[in-house]
Amino acid sequence: MAFSTATLGYPRIGKNRELKKALESFWSQKSDATSIQKTLQQVMLDNWQTQKDAGIDYIGIGDTSLYDLVLDWSVFLGLIPKRFRHLSGLDQYFAMARGKEGIPALEMTKWFDTNYHYLVPEIDEDTQPEANFSSFLAVVNQAQSILGQRAVPIILSPVTLLCLSRLKGSLQEHLQRLLPLYAELLRQLAAGGITEVQFHEPILVTTQAEALQEAVTTTYTQLTTIGIPIHLVTYFDDLGKTYPWVVELPVAGIGLDFTRGNNLELLQTYGFPSNKQLEVGLVDGRNIWKIRPQRVLSILENIQKVTTNLRIQPSASLQFVPYDARRETHLPTPLLQVLSFAEQKLEEVVLLAQGGSAAQEQLATIEAQWREFAEFSPQNPTVRERVRQVTAQSLERALPYDQRRPLQPQLPLLPTTTIGSFPQTGEIRQLRVKRKRGEITQAEYEAAIDAEIARCIRWQEEAGLDVLVHGEFERTDMVEFFAQQLEGFAFTEHGWVQSYGSRCVRPPIIYGDVARRQPMTVREFRVAQSLTSKIVKGMLTGPVTLLNWSFARDDLPRRDQAIQIALALRDEVADLEAAGARIVQIDEPALREGLPLKRERWDEYLSWAVDAFRLAAGVARPETQIHTHMCYSEFGDIMPHIQRLDADVLSIENSRSNNETLRQIAEAGYRHQVGNGVYDVHSPVVPTVEQIVQQLKKAIELLPLQQIWVNPDCGLKTRRWEEVIPALKNMVAAAKMLREEIQGASTPSSAQ
16 A cells, blocks of 8 residues: 655755855855755755655655744744844844854754754743744745645644743743734635645643643634644654543544554544544654664554554655765675665655565565674774673762862863864864865874864963863864764764754764773863863763754664763773873763653753763862863752752853753752853854853852852864854953952951
């Protein structure tokens, strides 16, 4: 039996990161708005044509964005915070995304449990939405002219939008303000000849959905009266307790993710309405492995026992995977032939939908490729034995925090530092290119990197920072750099995915057991420390971040992969200590993003995730201060686990959250030191001394002085030196000003 096919979104940066390059050119005033719009258009057209050529029946459109799709819907609906309303057009749009002089940007946080960041809408009690769908409708019209009835507009549901917002007032009241705007959009789409739409409702797979039945039912009851068929799309997990009422909503079809969670079990338990189409997310839209035919066909067979009114599609938008695995010609054949990027996933969707003898032959070929890969994938008995030998004692520091703190470096009040990376200039990137091409030797490359380290150390000393870093000039990326030095990882040439805006990353692929070949960071640390009497931090990326920001294996539990990585990092911590490091930072920005979307599964994940960090850090002597950095993290509901990390200093993103993260830490009674992210590195705006002073004064109201460190809220890799130098000088000046103010207030007045 053959089924129809659909997509839910596609990579949107361009095969060669054309959109990233166009945005950065525009922001640096090297090109105009017409240029970026032209690039956006071309990326969009190429995406549509690729999906059409692959034979997809219903192609999701309207997902291409200059920066972020949630930001786009905020703009479409007129949800513009007051501080941006005097601006217009792209000036307003990019101010909301990146900030502007004196105007902080919208908060940025992770899109559910992915490594993509979205911009958080701000909706006040008195916000009155005012829709302008002209640009969206123009895209729809253009898609219709190319795709005909294959074009299916992707619409972000008002319920998910409101739940992801910083919302003041009643969700139900705000929903009633939005629904007439959505209804008008549907009327215009219907009048234009659109025959169906996708409403993306990922909030339904979260624990929060249990309280949303009234809002969701109201939404679809009202909107289906317009007459255009609505296909409700969910992804990233199963519907859980909401399944019985969600499948009864008055929609034409419901999309479920069968690659994560327990949707098959729910389907078998509760059945599925015969008057609806089940849109089956069988091809994993978030990992890069080919389908496992036996596994996938078994799921499909069981689904057909419940309903045969099916459509086959990826489990989610394909924005989370690169474009085309065929370009990775340098990879070993056994690995390459089991990789599936966006274009290959389109082929898999069509393959599963068409059935027949030709499909059976192709599926048999894929099975054979997996068998060949199993023989090729490295297994390391030594690593597996080390994992088995990990005990509770392996996770413990030699002394508790209160006893080890007096043994650690003693610094001034409000000590200043950075998160680790400094600007990666074109010259530095060119060095790596030249080394790769063989135009310079390894020794010449290292000498050039050492010169950059020396310049960075000298500049930090002149700025007056208390704890220094070497700048990470040798690192392409905080994950890729380490993965390149670990067994069990593979790397792509063209495997870019969007993290946010113009920020793209190239996640490594974990394909075998992970082991450290040799010290990874010690050489650069020694160079930096030899240049200064001040403390230089050793800089590592933590095991959970290395796992979550890579494409993980699908044949080994994530917990086991994290423990393998932690053991490799544990050896690196010991080597850094032996080289003289007194502070070692183990960054875990991705720890929270890995939280399951169902709250009842949090403890299981956090148990092994925190254990992995503790295993990496547990080898450190009491005298060694362990830092960790976490960005875009809301800690209020996981503070017991944050405390269990047992890091000596926890550095946080705090600049866009209005001190909410700091407030949560304080309310939890957190006693360890906290690196207060005092300014937003994702904005080109240079903070003033006064702005940083005011931010620090708010921090001092929440935490004792002795707990507070002063730092930017993230690494400085993506910023320019012209922005970094004045920002850090202002940060140091603000800390010194407050120190003097505090010390002056505590000094007894002279004798009368």
